[in-house]
Amino acid sequence: MPRSIWTGSISFGLVNIPIKLVTAVDSKNVSFKQIRRSDSSRIRYRKVAEIDEEEVANDEIVKGYEVAPDQYIVIEPDELKSLDPKKSRTIDIADFVDLADIDPIYYDSSYYLVPQETAAKPYLLLHEAMTESGKAAVARFVMRSKEYLVVIRPLDDALAVSTLTYDDEIIKPGRLDLPDRDELDVSDAEIKMAEQLIESMTSDWEPERYTDTYREKVLALIEAKAEGQEIATPPEVEEGGEVVDLMAALEQSLQAAKDAKGDAKGAAEKSA
The missing domain is CATH 2.40.290.10 (Ku70; Chain: A; Domain 2)
Structure with missing residues (x-):
């Protein structure tokens, strides 16, 4: 336990x-250490004063609250402890x-x-x-x-x-720059098509289906490099352009979702 x-x-x-x-x-995050490329020496950090770049001992460091640019109120540890x-x-x-x-x-x-x-x-x-x-x-x-x-x-x-x-x-949605509903015309047909797309992509909540694919790729990269493999850098993928015909994009997405479900069902039947 x-x-x-x-x-x-x-x-x-x-x-x-x-x-x-x-x-x-x-938490299963992959952690890294910062090292110097030439000899893998660990990078350490020192606490230095901005005004003269001299290293400051821990017993000289206090908490300060900035009330104006470069103006601080010093708060003593005992004062905080009393709260x-x-x-x-x-x-x-x-x-x-x-x-x-x-x-x-x-x-x-x-x-x-x-x-x-x-x-x-x-x-x-x-x-x-x-x-x-x-x-x-x-x-x-x-x-x-x-x-x-x-x-x-x-x-x-x-x-x-x-x-x-x-x-x-919590940052409330009212503080965000959101679309103005009065200025946009979303048709009933587009809403219906979007609802169909949502329905076609709906499944039971199975959290084990969703894995941290980035972490898996990082661990695979580390393992490959540890084994001495050469790693090829993949070409950059161009970002998709703006959707011009929203209805056509919804229709294509709905058909793709149906095809994907059909392929998944066929694979499940074959393995049964």
Whole structure:
């Protein structure tokens, strides 16, 4: 089982459910080190002062908030520490809301809540009640001197918890440069054709079908170079031009989607 990164309890009315917080994501990003091409020597970074380019020791570095160009207010570590939220081992549920009402744009990092040995029954009770009601719990808790706003929801047999982005940090669509509906004429026929294309491309949600193809290519490249293979640089692909006839493009896309489904069905029948 993944390692616990926080232990505490869920506060659910007068009920406390001892839990462990474990990560729900195992990042598989390919990491690189910066090296000098000529001898593979590692590149290191020094902290230097901009005014004289002299290296600065860690004990000389303080936090500064820029209030005007090159004007800073120095904030001392103790001053920040005095503002830290009160340490707590409780995930305090504030509200229950309809899970469908929470737009995914608010989700940040995801974890699982796992019951401690004495909490199996109340954990299961909360899980079942939330599943039956379709509700999610909005809560707060403190981890590593930072308070998090989270949503707790049933996921299969577990309770998943996701940290949330605060509403004032979300860029609302009204701030974007979006098409003016009044100035564009989208015909009913075009909408119908787009709906048919969507329907032809619709399938069940199977997350295992979608893999990180870029990471796979990077790992294959690393393996090939480690084996001494010569790597040919592929030619640049020209970007497609602007779609002139939207209806014709939709019709061609719909036919291509139907052909692809037909090929996939035939391959599945052959392998059966």
